[in-house]
Amino acid sequence: MNIVILGTGTVGYSIADLLCQREHSVTVVDIDPQRIQRINDQFDVRAIVGSASQSSVLFQAGINVADICLAVTGSDEVNIVAASMAKSMGARRSIARVYSPVFRDLSTFDYQRHFKIDRMLSLEHLTAMELARNIRDPGSVVVEQFARGGLQVQELIVGQEGKVTRMSIRDLRLAPNIRIGTIQRENRMWIAAADDVIQIGDRVTVFSRPEDMKSIKTLFKNVVTHQKSVIIGGGGETGLQLARTLEREGYRVLIVDIDEDRCQFLASHLETTKIINCDVMLRENLEEERVGTADVFVACTGDDEDNLILGVEAVDVGAKQVMAIISRPDYENVVHKLGIDVAVSQRKVMARQILAYLTTGAVVSRAKLPGGLINVIEVEVVENSPATKSNLAEMDLPDRCLVVAVIQQDIVRVPGGNDRLHTGDIVIMLVEEDVVEASLARITVPAATP
Numbered sequence: 001m002n003i004v005i006l007g008t009g010t011v012g013y014s015i016a017d018l019l020c021q022r023e024h025s026v027t028v029v030d031i032d033p034q035r036i037q038r039i040n041d042q043f044d045v046r047a048i049v050g051s052a053s054q055s056s057v058l059f060q061a062g063i064n065v066a067d068i069c070l071a072v073t074g075s076d077e078v079n080i081v082a083a084s085m086a087k088s089m090g091a092r093r094s095i096a097r098v099y100s101p102v103f104r105d106l107s108t109f110d111y112q113r114h115f116k117i118d119r120m121l122s123l124e125h126l127t128a129m130e131l132a133r134n135i136r137d138p139g140s141v142v143v144e145q146f147a148r149g150g151l152q153v154q155e156l157i158v159g160q161e162g163k164v165t166r167m168s169i170r171d172l173r174l175a176p177n178i179r180i181g182t183i184q185r186e187n188r189m190w191i192a193a194a195d196d197v198i199q200i201g202d203r204v205t206v207f208s209r210p211e212d213m214k215s216i217k218t219l220f221k222n223v224v225t226h227q228k229s230v231i232i233g234g235g236g237e238t239g240l241q242l243a244r245t246l247e248r249e250g251y252r253v254l255i256v257d258i259d260e261d262r263c264q265f266l267a268s269h270l271e272t273t274k275i276i277n278c279d280v281m282l283r284e285n286l287e288e289e290r291v292g293t294a295d296v297f298v299a300c301t302g303d304d305e306d307n308l309i310l311g312v313e314a315v316d317v318g319a320k321q322v323m324a325i326i327s328r329p330d331y332e333n334v335v336h337k338l339g340i341d342v343a344v345s346q347r348k349v350m351a352r353q354i355l356a357y358l359t360t361g362a363v364v365s366r367a368k369l370p371g372g373l374i375n376v377i378e379v380e381v382v383e384n385s386p387a388t389k390s391n392l393a394e395m396d397l398p399d400r401c402l403v404v405a406v407i408q409q410d411i412v413r414v415p416g417g418n419d420r421l422h423t424g425d426i427v428i429m430l431v432e433e434d435v436v437e438a439s440l441a442r443i444t445v446p447a448a449t450p
Helices: 010-021 033-042 055-060 076-088 123-136 210-220 237-248 260-269 283-288 304-317 346-356 433-444
Strands: 002-006 025-030 046-049 068-071 093-097 119-121 152-157 178-185 188-191 203-208 229-233 252-257 274-277 296-299 322-326 342-345 363-368 374-380 401-408 411-413 426-432
Touching: 002 010, 002 076, 010 025, 010 033, 010 346, 025 033, 033 046, 055 076, 068 076, 076 093, 119 123, 123 237, 123 296, 123 322, 123 342, 123 346, 178 401, 188 374, 188 426, 229 237, 237 252, 237 260, 252 260, 260 274, 283 304, 296 304, 304 322, 342 346, 346 363, 374 433, 401 433, 426 433
Parallel strands: 002 025, 002 068, 025 046, 068 093, 093 119, 229 252, 229 296, 252 274, 296 322, 322 342
Antiparallel strands: 152 203, 178 188, 178 203, 363 374, 374 426, 401 411, 401 426
């Protein structure tokens, strides 16, 4: 694939390394000649010195024939402008990295739609979601990014006998805007079918609009466990996003940060999380805040060395599970030797996300759920495809393919059997590996004309 990377800082450099290893055709652009010289010396790339937000530079980079443009400079505004220009100049897909949460907040303004960018990715948010996954369960389904927040995905563990354990999914007659996606029983996960009967102990993935999730939780009588406590050392953007996610799921969350102004900001943007203003790097503060009694401690400062030291101290004072964010790849091999249970690499988190977008044709993204047998695919409905000729119930999709959401003109919904897809709709579906091609053909291949 032809890939243009705008910006060769830490993120751009690691992405170029990854893509070159996979033998893609890579062009990099950066305004700093020294960075360009460095990346040109180390990788098989085409390197251009210039501003990512100038059309002449983008044209020189071959943006008009690019499969993907990745705007990952250190400036949110430059990334948004550059990704928007790239899309207009002919790039098939354009992705912009943003730091400030305002650019992803649809309640104020839809920057992504306005600038016609395919995706806005926050490395800090992605890292927080990876940490949350490990806090829940390393095998849990990570789909918080689905449909730009318009679709909520919740894992429920069935803890009691009830309606859902006595009849098939078909006979439950769930509301049309609620979809049971996957069922995990012991070590096996599969896509839910209408005839499946859920059992006590099953881990069930449910898709719905956020406002409809409470009703399904009541129906499933979710297993009750003790309320886990999580202490986050560092209240930067990743810490904020992690706390926001965990408090929605009922965790007891405490953030410790040395910056008083930042603590006031956190307090005004979180609901139940407790904020402590002190130096988390001092052992006496860890002991005073009872880190040793925490179920999980997360070293979440902006510095790798501080995170390593903090993680070691948390282990020493008795935290049950310790996690740390690590950016430098040469530190990843020593983390477990220090007693830290989980190290989340921002570089690897971004790499997995980028790889999901290395798709062709109408497929927007493709990733795998834990276990590797089930794909999560976003695909655009092409003109005159079989999908537009009948409603979903009559589409003749393979049995192990489930449409969990549809985005029509930026409106996200869980479709019912009587709904019909239209050209340009984005379909989000769960598909088992051996029926992927047959499933995509129903959406991405025009129907034969008589």
